[in-house]
Amino acid sequence: MNVLRFTFRATLALSWVLIGLLTLILVSPFVGQRARLEIKRRWSGVLLTLCGVEVSHSGLPISQGPALWVINHVSWLDIFAINHVRAAVFIAKSEIRRWPLLGWLVAGADTIFIERASRHAVQKVGRAMQDTFERGQVVGLFPEGTTSQGYDLLPFYANLFEPARRAGVPIQPVALLFFHHGVRSDFAAFVGEENLMQNLWRVLGGKGVLIEVEFLPPVWTPETTPAPTRAELGRQAHQMLRQVVQKR
Structure with missing residues (x-):
C-alpha cells in the first residue's frame, strides 16, 4: 500500500509542481503582486493536499502589511504550510536552489537565497529583505539555520532580525508543530543524513501527517519603545517558541 500511495501522490504532486512552474513563466509576469501572492497561497494548499498533509492554524497572524515571521524549521513542508496561511518571501540556504x-x-x-560561505551574505540578504518590506510583504525566517526534529529549538542566528528592526517592521514568532496520527512526531522531519528522496518516500507513502501552525504574539512592533537590540529580540522569540515546541 505504501508503494501505491507514494506512486499516486508523487505523480499528482509532480504534475502540480510542473503546473506551478508553467504558472510562474506564463502567468505571474502579467498579473499584479496581489494576484501572484494569492496564486502562491492557493497553490501551496493544493500541494499539501496532494502530498497527504493536513494543515491547521491558530493565533492571529499579521494579515496585512510587512512583517518578519520567525519560524522553527522542521521540514521542506514548512514553507508551504506557512504560504497556505499567507504567502511569504522566505530566506533559504542556497543549496535548495539546486533541488x-x-x-x-x-x-x-x-525566495531570498543566502550564500552562507560568503562574507557579505548577511548584508545582501538584508537589502533583499528591505526591498520585500517596502513592497508590504512578509519575510519568513528560519533563524536556526537548519532543520530539527521539532521537539526543541536550536540556537538562533539573530543577525537577520536587524533589517526588520531598522525598517520598523513587526516581528512575530510562528511555531510549527508536526503530528502523526494525532500524536506529536518527527515522522515528517527532514534531518540528519537523510536525502530529499528518502524523506519524500516516507511522507508521500505514509498518512496521518498534520502540521499545526501557531501564530504567537509579536515580540516587537514599531509602537514598542525603546527598540530592543537584535540579540534581545532573538532571545525573546527563542523563549516564546521554545515554550510551545517543547510541549508534547
Whole structure:
C-alpha cells in the first residue's frame, strides 16, 4: 500500500509542481503582486493536499502589511504550510536552489537565497529583505539555520532580525508543530543524513501527517519603545517558541 500511495501522490504532486512552474513563466509576469501572492497561497494548499498533509492554524497572524515571521524549521513542508496561511518571501540556504524541480519552483517564488560561505551574505540578504518590506510583504525566517526534529529549538542566528528592526517592521514568532496520527512526531522531519528522496518516500507513502501552525504574539512592533537590540529580540522569540515546541 505504501508503494501505491507514494506512486499516486508523487505523480499528482509532480504534475502540480510542473503546473506551478508553467504558472510562474506564463502567468505571474502579467498579473499584479496581489494576484501572484494569492496564486502562491492557493497553490501551496493544493500541494499539501496532494502530498497527504493536513494543515491547521491558530493565533492571529499579521494579515496585512510587512512583517518578519520567525519560524522553527522542521521540514521542506514548512514553507508551504506557512504560504497556505499567507504567502511569504522566505530566506533559504542556497543549496535548495539546486533541488530538482522544487528548487526551481522555490527560486521562482521570490525566495531570498543566502550564500552562507560568503562574507557579505548577511548584508545582501538584508537589502533583499528591505526591498520585500517596502513592497508590504512578509519575510519568513528560519533563524536556526537548519532543520530539527521539532521537539526543541536550536540556537538562533539573530543577525537577520536587524533589517526588520531598522525598517520598523513587526516581528512575530510562528511555531510549527508536526503530528502523526494525532500524536506529536518527527515522522515528517527532514534531518540528519537523510536525502530529499528518502524523506519524500516516507511522507508521500505514509498518512496521518498534520502540521499545526501557531501564530504567537509579536515580540516587537514599531509602537514598542525603546527598540530592543537584535540579540534581545532573538532571545525573546527563542523563549516564546521554545515554550510551545517543547510541549508534547
